[in-house]
Amino acid sequence: MYTCHRCLRCCSHKRIRVNPYEVYRLARRVGMSTTEFLATNTICGGTELARREDESCVFLTKEGCGVHADRPLVCRLYPLGRRVTPGEPDRYHMSETHPESDGVFSDSGTVESFLASQGARPFEEAADRYFALLLRMGDAMSERASTDQEEYDAAAEVLSAPPDWQPWLDIDAALQSGDGESSAPASAEIAMTRHIELLERKFVSKATATKSGSLSQPEVQSP
Numbered sequence: 552m553y554t555c556h557r558c559l560r561c562c563s564h565k566r567i568r569v570n571p572y573e574v575y576r577l578a579r580r581v582g583m584s585t586t587e588f589l590a591t592n593t594i595c596g597g598t599e600l601a602r603r604e605d606e607s608c609v610f611l612t613k614e615g616c617g618v619h620a621d622r623p624l625v626c627r628l629y630p631l632g633r634r635v636t637p638g639e640p641d642r643y644h645m646s647e648t649h650p651e652s653d654g655v656f657s658d659s660g661t662v663e664s665f666l667a668s669q670g671a672r673p674f675e676e677a678a679d680r681y682f683a684l685l686l687r688m689g690d691a692m693s694e695r696a697s698t699d700q701e702e703y704d705a706a707a708e709v710l711s712a713p714p715d716w717q718p719w720l721d722i723d724a725a726l727q728s729g730d731g732e733s734s735a736p737a738s739a740e741i742a743m744t745r746h747i748e749l750l751e752r753k754f755v756s757k758a759t760a761t762k763s764g765s766l767s768q769p770e771v772q773s774p
């Protein structure tokens with residue numbers, strides 16, 4: 552078991568990656584739409600939390616994490632790392648901790664109890680759902696590559712350019728522009744489900760169903 556003593560040293564010089572579910576939770580935590588949040592608190596096309604000039608996380612305060620209840624999965628797992636291989640059990644390994652960290656290791660507890668204490672499961676499930684979506688998108692791309700190289704290249708361009716990823720990460724913009732539901736999602740889990748279904752309809756199903764058609768940019772707003 553690892554016990555954090557809030558020395559705050561571990562929240563600097565780190566690349567904190569986020570998926571759309573995590574962006575949604577963090578955005579609501581700080582009272583923003585995901586569009587506003589992505590524009591102001593992320594880098595790398597919306598896939599990482601921003602850092603300040605001193606390399607500290609944008610949410611680090613003198614008292615600790617300013618978004619603790621909605622912190623991303625990597626912060627919950629630390630100092631563990633998680634390796635996911637489709638069809639195999641998840642594997643966890645120890646990451647290197649900050650050399651001056653006040654965190655304390657002990658022999659008590661299990662990985663399972665540590666994950667439960669950190670509230671990691673909903674975040675792992677969200678990461679798995681988006682990972683599975685990416686795999687389905689990859690399959691759709693492969694199918695397209697085998698039937699039409701020109702359309703495959705066009706689709707690859709849409710999907711691989713970092714600036715184009717931000718709308719895909721932006722749940723609020725995506726849902727506003729096209730999932731047909733008029734009500735606001737009642738929870739982050741519902742928002743994620745609607746977002747995944749939307750991307751599935753707009754990309755995976757379309758790519759596999761219209762082999763002779765062109766793959767267009769998804770109808771989502773840019774932040």
Ligand code: SF4
Pocket residue numbers: 561562563565567608609610611612615616617618619622623626
């Ligand atoms: S989100 Fe919170 S726990 Fe994670 S790096 Fe930033 S300040 Fe630290």
